[in-house]
Structure formats: C-alpha cells, structure tokens
Amino acid sequence: MLLGKNSMYKLKLKHHFDSAHKLKLDYESKCESIHGHRWEVIIEIWKNTLDDNGMIIDFSKLKGKIDELDHKMLNDMVKFNPTAENLSKYLHDEFMKLGVFERLKLTIYESPGASISYEMPRT
Numbered sequence: 073m074l075l076g077k078n079s080m081y082k083l084k085l086k087h088h089f090d091s092a093h094k095l096k097l098d099y100e101s102k103c104e105s106i107h108g109h110r111w112e113v114i115i116e117i118w119k120n121t122l123d124d125n126g127m128i129i130d131f132s133k134l135k136g137k138i139d140e141l142d143h144k145m146l147n148d149m150v151k152f153n154p155t156a157e158n159l160s161k162y163l164h165d166e167f168m169k170l171g172v173f174e175r176l177k178l179t180i181y182e183s184p185g186a187s188i189s190y191e192m193p194r195t
Contacts, residue, residue, distance in 0.1 A: 092145050
C-alpha cells in the first residue's frame, strides 16, 4: 500500500516485566539495596513501509526482547548501573537492532507515576 509523502505507520505496544536491581550510587539512597519493580514498557515505532507480511514488526519479537528481563536480577544481566534512564536506552538500542525504523521511542515506568523516555530517530 502506498502512503502519502508525509504519511507514516505508528506501532504502539505496552508490555511489562518484573525484576530486581540495586543501584550503584555515589550518594546515600535506599535504592542501593536490592529491590524490585513491575516495569511497564511502552514502545512506539514509526515506519513508512511495511514488510512482506503487512507489518512494521511482529509484536511477539518486541515482547520477547522485554521478556528476557522478566524475573531477573538486572545487575546480573547488564554491564551498566541499571537505573530507569539506562534501561530505557538499553531497551531502545535492543529494539533498533530488530529492524529499520524511521523513529523509535521507548518509555519505561518503574512505578505508576515515574517514567523516563528515550528516543532517537535513525539517521
């Protein structure tokens, strides 16, 4: 299907995972102790073409990448301080490896009222 010159498809997926972590901080904080979150992840992907199956990407590929972090100790999974900010960039970069997208925005909630977003258009 052909789109207009400025038209684009937008995929949006909301998924979650449960995990524990402790932050490596240079200041005193209760987050230095092991604690857990139910992380809510919202992925938004923009693309102006679809694949041969008529999709931007199969939702299960995106969910599978998030599920790799489910019920894990994040400090054992990643080589960086697992703050929400660092996790948002990490997941963003992992999703960018799955396809060629015009834009991808990732928002991660560590609690219902606290989120961080990371986005960068593909150049």
